Structures are given as C-alpha cells and as structure tokens.
Amino acid sequence: MYGLLGAIALIMLFPLFWLISTAFKSPSENIFQFPPQFFPTQPTFDNFIRVWQSLPFAQYLFNSTLVAGLTVILNLLFCALAAYPLARLEFKGRNIIFAIIVSTIMIPFQIVMIPLYILTVQLGLKNSYLGIIFPSLASAFGIFLLRQAFQGVPKELEEAARMDGCSELGIWWFIMLPAIRPALVTLAIFTFIGSWSDFLWPLIVIEQPEYYTLPLGVARLAGTFSLDWRLIAAGSVISIAPILLLFIILQRYIVKSDLGSGVKG
Secondary structure, eight states: HEEEEHHHHHHHHHHHHHHHHHHTOOOOOOTSSOOOOOOOOOSSSHHHHHHHHHHHOOOOOOOHHHHHHHHHHHHHHHHHHHHHHHHHHOOOTHHHHHHHHHGGGOOOOHHHHHHHHHHHHHTOTTTSSSHGGGGOOOOOOHHHHHHHHHTSSSSHHHHHHHHHHOOOHHIIIIHHHTTTHHHHHHHHHHHHHHTTOOOHHHHHHOOOOOGOHHHHHHHHHHHHHHHOOHHHHHHHHHHHHHHHHHHHHHHHGGGGTTTTTTOOO
C-alpha cells in the first residue's frame, strides 16, 4: 500500500519537479532531449534574474497578494455570516435557501461569466482590484463547508453564552468562529489558492498592466521571450512558491478538530 501511494505521489509531483528543474537549467542545456535530463548540469539563477528584471514581477506579486488576501478576508466574512443562520437559527424556508445555494455549485463559471462582466462594468469596477475580487466575495462551497462546521459545534456552548446575556452576533463572533477555526483555515487556503491562480477572470476584467496578477504576468513571458521555456518555468516557480509555502505552513489545520473538548473545559 505504501509503495502504491508513493508511486502515485511521485507521478503527481513529477510535473512540479520538472518545472523547477527547467527553471534552473542554463541556455546550453537542451530541455527537450531524449532521454530527458532530470537534473541541470549547470544550475543557474540567471533565469529568475532575467524574469524579475524584464517584467515588473514585484508589482505582479503585490497585486496577487493584495487580491488574494482581500478575497480570503471578505469570503470568510460573508460565508460565515451566511452559514451561521442556515446552521443554527430556525426560520421558514431555511432548508430551501440552503438547497438553492448548494445547487449553484453545479453551474460552471463560464455560464455566469458574461453577466458578471456586464455587472462589473456597470458598477465601474473594471480595471480595479475590487473588480478582480468581486466574483469571489462569497462562494456556495464556502457556505456549505462552514454550515457543516457550525452544525458540529455543541449546543451547550451556545446555550451557555445566551444565559450569560451574549447577543446573537456576539455568539457568532466569540463562540462559533473560534470553534470552527480549522474549517475557516481550510476555506482560507482553498480561497487563497483559487484567487492566486485564477487566470480567466483577471484576463477579462483587467486591461491595464499595472493591475496584472502573477498568472497574467507569467502569460506575458510567452510573448516577451518568444517561448523560452526556461524563463517561463522560472516565472511559474515564482508564482507558485507562495502558495506552496502557505499550504506547508497551514496544512495541519486541514483536519477535523475535536469540538466536543470545549464542553469538557
């Protein structure tokens, strides 16, 4: 079993390994030779230096960080506000509303892309950071994930807070959100990765280069360097390094926490 899982892991990691290897190869090395050369014979950082100096990658990095960070914050806020009443409050039509929200997961983004673009233009958000963030302010997946997490919080915590005179908003902020921290971190990771790697929507809504994110900047490398795959690989490594680091740091949160321990305390 471990051998099979190890083989699957190697297959999945091989494209990443090949990308990194190509990024460090010198111009004298043939990246398309057969049999393939897995490790560069003369490793060099020149590809990264050329990419960083030829295009404003620092601006692209700032744009992607700002957009992804704001997207995560706003998505967590709105999804948590929507998920809490759907999980803990009793009102007529609650299950119907939740079913409608979840059903939107099956709608491809390409179908709603044109109406979203028209709405973005009408709101004057084209060529702006908010225009990139706009479609990701909330997500059906996020509402579903947080609703399930809210439902797993013991009722004793909520009842104790009410007995102490805590308001509904206070229960949501001081009791519920800390109790579902692993789910919030999980949603934050998925939202950050989705926003960081999004190419199609920024390509549509952004025309001014000063608002380009890293995926658009990497796409510009193909024209700037006439398909020099070493430089494109170097730009790709720059773009994926932050999300790999983020995942490594926060992966321990992608587990189900023992919420029942809060009652014992």
